[in-house]
Amino acid sequence: MEEPKFSVFDEVKLKAELERCGIKHLHAVAIQSYLLAHKDAEPHEVPDLPKAAYPLLRSHFKSTTSKLKVEHFSSDGTTVKLLIEMQNGQSVESVIMRHDATAGLYAGGPRQGSPRATLCVSSQVGCQMGCTFCATGTMGLKGNLSAGEIVEQLVHATRITPIRNIVFMGMGEPLNNYQAVVQAIKTMTGHCFSVSPSHITLSTVGVIPRILSLATDLPGVNLALSLHAPTQELRCQIVPAARAYNLVKLMAAVDSYIGASKRKVFIEYIMIGDVNDSEELAHQVGALLQDRQVVLNLIPYNPTLTKADYKASREESIHSFQKIIREVYNVRAIVRREMGQDIAGACGQLAIGEYKKDSSHPQKASTDLPDIEELFTASVRKP
Ligand code: SF4
Numbered sequence: 001m002e003e004p005k006f007s008v009f010d011e012v013k014l015k016a017e018l019e020r021c022g023i024k025h026l027h028a029v030a031i032q033s034y035l036l037a038h039k040d041a042e043p044h045e046v047p048d049l050p051k052a053a054y055p056l057l058r059s060h061f062k063s064t065t066s067k068l069k070v071e072h073f074s075s076d077g078t079t080v081k082l083l084i085e086m087q088n089g090q091s092v093e094s095v096i097m098r099h100d101a102t103a104g105l106y107a108g109g110p111r112q113g114s115p116r117a118t119l120c121v122s123s124q125v126g127c128q129m130g131c132t133f134c135a136t137g138t139m140g141l142k143g144n145l146s147a148g149e150i151v152e153q154l155v156h157a158t159r160i161t162p163i164r165n166i167v168f169m170g171m172g173e174p175l176n177n178y179q180a181v182v183q184a185i186k187t188m189t190g191h192c193f194s195v196s197p198s199h200i201t202l203s204t205v206g207v208i209p210r211i212l213s214l215a216t217d218l219p220g221v222n223l224a225l226s227l228h229a230p231t232q233e234l235r236c237q238i239v240p241a242a243r244a245y246n247l248v249k250l251m252a253a254v255d256s257y258i259g260a261s262k263r264k265v266f267i268e269y270i271m272i273g274d275v276n277d278s279e280e281l282a283h284q285v286g287a288l289l290q291d292r293q294v295v296l297n298l299i300p301y302n303p304t305l306t307k308a309d310y311k312a313s314r315e316e317s318i319h320s321f322q323k324i325i326r327e328v329y330n331v332r333a334i335v336r337r338e339m340g341q342d343i344a345g346a347c348g349q350l351a352i353g354e355y356k357k358d359s360s361h362p363q364k365a366s367t368d369l370p371d372i373e374e375l376f377t378a379s380v381r382k383p
Helices: 011-020 027-037 053-060 147-158 174-188 208-217 232-238 240-244 247-261 279-289 315-327 339-345 372-376
Strands: 067-074 079-085 091-100 115-120 124-127 140-144 165-168 200-204 222-226 265-271 294-300 332-335
Touching: 011 027, 011 053, 011 147, 011 174, 027 053, 079 147, 091 124, 091 147, 115 147, 124 174, 140 174, 147 174, 165 174, 174 200, 174 208, 200 208, 200 265, 208 247, 222 247, 232 240, 232 247, 247 265, 265 315, 279 294, 279 315, 294 315, 315 332
Parallel strands: 115 165, 165 200, 200 222, 222 265, 265 294, 294 332
Antiparallel strands: 067 079, 079 091, 091 115, 124 140
């Protein structure tokens, strides 16, 4: 059986091994860039490296340790779901969502920009947090991804379409695999990929100690908090892991993050019929969020994807919930409607049955929602 090898996109490992062999670690970026551009090349085929690099690369590294097993295109072509197999045989999902940033109006005027793609990445295989609305939560934790395996999701996606934004909202709680996620983001924002930190968003159910260190470890990266309820009691029902993270302390951590990072925080709220979508709860959410620099994202629950006895919120409930939060509490609140956006907002809500395997399907960019970049720009105004 072949020995497992390291990914060249595991940058810390690659640099350490190069230095151990007396080779300047600056060559790491050249190796990564060449292999990103040459899909079928092996690490020892990268030209113009010091001689000592070749036996090292041949024996220890692969250009990608994972394989893209399946690509599923949504029926409207706006979303591509990737099934990626790791070298240990486990699989994770990533999702590409396309937006047309020029379509429609924004703040009453024409939108600026161009078609963009957002990649939703996984950070773990399965998840231990057990959120009751989430398919991944039913799996339990099967393992952590390495930094290289996280970055390789971007490699596979980049070969399908240029990626502008990255959201850590796929399988897993990214702050439970903190070191690998931090390393992966440093590689994604480095010379090879050059993704802007402000185009990366980390979503968490609220791992307080890590929220506090994020602003220092990953300056400029956005934070999204999966809130889902305005009280500790209800939150513990929907997000069992919340028992470890008291809501008052969690919001204090969010305040600290906002203060240190000078960035808005994205608040995720999955709308579950007759569970967390009443007008009374809307007032509680509004009161909790008012005067905080946040954007609230209301995500209609998709009842086909988990075994929980939940149902979708009614259209009118979502509308009045949003209206209360906007008009009474002056908090920016957005409702996500499209499949790709739903996936981005609720890790684990991935359904292979929703997709049509047809890579020749004509591509069309989505039009009626702002993409994630706009939600975090300084120009975002409260309604
Ligand atoms: S919603 Fe996210 S944190 Fe919760 S169980 Fe699913 S993958 Fe884990």
